[in-house]
Amino acid sequence: MASPPKTKPFAFPVIFGDIGGTNARFALLEDEGAALRSFPPVHTGDFESIEEAVKAAVFEKTETRPKSALFALAAPIDGDEVDLTNADWVIKPREVMAATGIADIALLNDFEAQALAVSAVGEETEMTTVTIGPEIALERNCRVVLGPGTGLGVAGLVYAAGLWIPVPGEGGHVALGPVSEEEFALWPHIEKEGGRISAEALLAGRGIVRLYRAMASLRGRRATLHWPKEVTGAALAASDETAVETMALYCRLLGRLAGDLALVFMATGGVFVGGGIAPRIATLLEAGAFRQAFEEKYPHENLMRTIPTRLITASRPALTGLAAFARRPEEFAVPLHTRRWQA
Structure with missing residues (x-):
């Protein structure tokens, strides 16, 4: 039986988002060995789109511009448009790429990211x-x-x-x-x-x-x-x-x-x-x-x-899970063939 496909690496810096119906939480990883930098959460209802939230929550707080993004969404992910279950955002990765300059975006389910996080227990300082x-x-x-x-x-x-x-x-x-x-x-x-x-x-x-x-x-x-x-x-x-x-x-x-x-x-x-x-x-x-x-x-x-x-x-386990995945994608098999968009 063939081994599960391995995930291609993400280019650093990488931005991570844990997007729920009420709050959107973001973090940034400048390189594989760097500490995960978290930003204060924002309310999804305060912004018209995820692009606006990224700019306000991250871009206005740092001059570092991410090359890749992994977003964990509280919604089923199917196709090029994702409706959040308990918020008005419709996330369209191609539009996010155009608005932010991010060249590589992957979307995961929020509890899929939580599962990735528990792989890091005992190995990552952020996961307690x-x-x-x-x-x-x-x-x-x-x-x-x-x-x-x-x-x-x-x-x-x-x-x-x-x-x-x-x-x-x-x-x-x-x-x-x-x-x-x-x-x-x-x-x-x-x-x-x-x-x-x-x-x-x-x-x-x-x-x-x-x-x-x-x-x-x-x-x-x-x-x-x-x-x-x-x-x-x-x-x-x-x-x-x-x-x-x-x-x-x-x-x-x-x-x-x-x-x-x-x-x-x-x-x-x-x-x-x-x-x-x-x-x-x-x-x-x-x-x-x-x-x-x-x-x-x-x-x-x-x-x-x-x-x-x-x-x-841990206060933000989904972000920790996404970071573990980005640091060591060779250790994971996450089917992203329909959930990853690249320029």
Whole structure:
């Protein structure tokens, strides 16, 4: 069987962008050995296009002009025009090249970039993590990254034929069901989305409030909190019993999903949890419920105990992933034949 195609190098300097529905984050790498230079994020809604954002966020802050660009987009990438899922930008690489002078542009999915980032754990100073559960050495083997935030992103990182191969997907939309007696009692109180209960419906920000309302209903209490930050804050402060119970369940459900994904990818290289929510509830994740649920995978408990789980603490992991890719493209197999534009 032929080896996966290797990516042709990018010319330095390289600009990186992590483009979401709310914020656009940029960084610059002047050469392979340089430190990654980050710039303050900007709001996508403040600009008509990515070209304008690049000029304001980067070109006005440095005289260095990039020759290449890698942009991670919160959107499916198909064709010469990419509509951001939760913003008004339509990204047209040829127009970006004409407006900025950048001669080589590649587009990736945002969680594809997150997967690239976890290849760099332990190797790049920009990519930092903390252990959840027992300290287990990281192997150079298949990995998984998931990140609850506004949505729930999931991606795999396969290690094969000496190459890292990111596998983006829609794993956040798998179904999530009850296991314990308490969960079976709770499930009828959970509001469905589209007639089903998905992992994202429970683990994204809106899911925290959904779980809280369901828990209050089950206990016969009044739901007095209405925003994810209120629920997580009350749980961390132990000031609301329903919030404490909700976040304990949340950590179990997140650990259960993480364990399922580890089995799907045989991710003995580690499972990495990022996104906007997890770092804010680190103490809850480290309390034990997450790791216990992760390991409860009969008949494979012994296997699960050998798989490390890490919390991503790096502030801009997608940019770190893109930088790792640009520094060492020969270590990756990323299919860019329909997602790379060159002058």
